[in-house]
Amino acid sequence: PGDNTNAILDALAQYNVKATFFVTGDDSGKYDDVYRRIVNDGHTIAMNSYSNSYSQIYDSVDSFTSDLTKISDYITNITGTTPDIYRFPGGSMNQISNVDMVDLVRILNQKNIAYYDWNVNSGDTAEDCTTDSIVSNVTSGITDYDNSIVLLHDDSNRSTTAEAVGPLIEALKNMNAEILPIDKNTYKVQYIKADTVG
Secondary structure, three states: OOOOHHHHHHHHHHHOOOOEEEEOOOOOOOOHHHHHHHHHOOOEEEEOOOOOOHHHHOOOHHHHHHHHHHHHHHHHHHHOOOOOEEOOOOOOOOOOOOOOHHHHHHHHHHOOOEEOOOOEEOOOOOOOOOHHHHHHHHHHHHHHOOOOOEEOOOOOOOHHHHHHHHHHHHHHHHOOOOOOOOOOOOOOOOOOOHHHOO
């Protein structure tokens, strides 16, 4: 969570739409109420690592496992909900990892944690992104798929994303798109298919 997360949650509540929040850890305690609100508002809270430090997470299998345990325990302790959904920082096909990503998928499989990549990127990390560009990127992107997982960011320097949530929901509803949070029955967008990893 960041300074924009509550604004995003407010917009989602206004439209009665549920989403998925892949969260990182926060040692300050500043956002503890936000983690709880995600769960209390009926959204899916999922893991995106504790540290979000690619060099640390992807340094070794042990580093990855340690970070995974830390974010799982952290979310459980704050919200009372044990997360069982994960998104690899940078995605499962990142070029950053020192470890074969198949080994990390295997760890998730062993822990019965489902992981998800995305197939539609909102472009909200671009320096020049606007509300209109976010809406355009998503609405044009979802037309390529029967099931889309859209990547958006809610960190503190993404106020444009928060501003785009309402217009984006309206545009998606006008396209008759169904907006749902991820659960373990959601169509799995995965660059490395988890069910092929023993």
